[in-house]
Amino acid sequence: MTASPRPAPEFPAWPQYSDEERTGLIRALEQGQWWRIGGSEVDSFEHEFASYHGADHALAVTNGTHALELALEVLGVGPGTEVVVPAFTFISSSQAAQRLGAVAVPVDVDPGTYNIDPAAAAAAITPRTKAIMPVHMAGLVADLDALAKLSADSGVPLLQDAAHAHGARWQGKRIGELGSVAAFSFQNGKLMTAGEGGAVLFPDEGLYEQGFLRHSCGRPRTDRGYFHRTSGSNFRLNEFSAGVLRAQLKRLDSQIDTRERRWPVLRELLAAIPGVVPQGGDDRADRNPHYMAMFRVPGIGEERRNSLVDELVARGLPAFAAFRAVYRTDAFWETGAPAETVDELAERCPHAEAITTDTVWLHHRTLLASEQDIRDTAAIVADAVAGL
CATH class of the missing domain: 3.40.640.10 (Type I PLP-dependent aspartate aminotransferase-like (Major domain))
Structure with missing residues (x-):
């Protein structure tokens, strides 16, 4: 890229x-x-x-x-x-x-x-x-x-x-x-x-x-x-x-209000990018402070996802790879681990397995920017995904 x-x-x-x-x-x-x-x-x-x-x-x-x-x-x-x-x-x-x-x-x-x-x-x-x-x-x-x-x-x-x-x-x-x-x-x-x-x-x-x-x-x-x-x-x-x-607590409400206005704009723009699926919602969750702006690129695989994150960071976005499934870390197995193997846990957690390898998140300060910055963010994501 x-x-x-x-x-x-x-x-x-x-x-x-x-x-x-x-x-x-x-x-x-x-x-x-x-x-x-x-x-x-x-x-x-x-x-x-x-x-x-x-x-x-x-x-x-x-x-x-x-x-x-x-x-x-x-x-x-x-x-x-x-x-x-x-x-x-x-x-x-x-x-x-x-x-x-x-x-x-x-x-x-x-x-x-x-x-x-x-x-x-x-x-x-x-x-x-x-x-x-x-x-x-x-x-x-x-x-x-x-x-x-x-x-x-x-x-x-x-x-x-x-x-x-x-x-x-x-x-x-x-x-x-x-x-x-x-x-x-x-x-x-x-x-x-x-x-x-x-x-x-x-x-x-x-x-x-x-x-x-x-x-x-x-x-x-x-x-x-x-x-x-x-x-x-x-x-x-x-x-x-x-x-x-x-x-910090005194300004939290106004920041949430801003992110609540910006996320629908970014979500719609991300959803229009071929291969990109933004995090879904739930109408019952009627106030979301949006700690992250998350999206998936299903099928991308961990290596290409990581390359995508690197490219987004190089272009000025505060982008990160998604959390690794907890059982895919050495720390998880040090103490208090279940009897199953990694493969057995992966088999019963297929969605966590996929999300671990195909998801990107943007820091919540992204959603505190202007609407034009939100549009520029989505355009950068579209460029980077197209260049994979």
């Missing part, structure tokens, strides 16, 4: 910040208490984040992976248990379970939405299953009607991996109004960020109190005698990160 004369679109920088973040950092600095016990920024952020998502309780933690690990621990996951995860997801979804000594059980995903297939999840449940973890891929909420029924019928709780889904809705309900625990990430590329960070939404006070204890080494908030009530670790978020996140 040769370089295109088409000029690269002008995408906004990420992360975005303003005097709001500076004010938050100074506020945290000048309060004189820089950790959450004694400071006020983390407490304030938790209240604001919970309120924004319609949840009763939020617990801020060190990162999104720790958010998943902590949530799973609160739900009773540990050695000898199993957690059902989508085969197509970032590795943290499976590693959070494996770090607790549990077995991560990968199941297939829908070929259009890339979200966990409820029927595949149902088939994977055993008496050892302690949690089902739908991942809201690229911000598109998974089929929570079917998954909530599965949870109710089986007695296995859901843990929403909402690392991509800040501000998302399902049939008018926010993530915190859907009755299950949800975990978020604030890593540098996420929809709101402090470089790192995470949060867990809890639907009731009992689970929240367990989470608080475990995220603070098992120590109650008012303890002065080192009476650690449970096992745990130090997953506490610092005050400076919380000050930044409070500012």
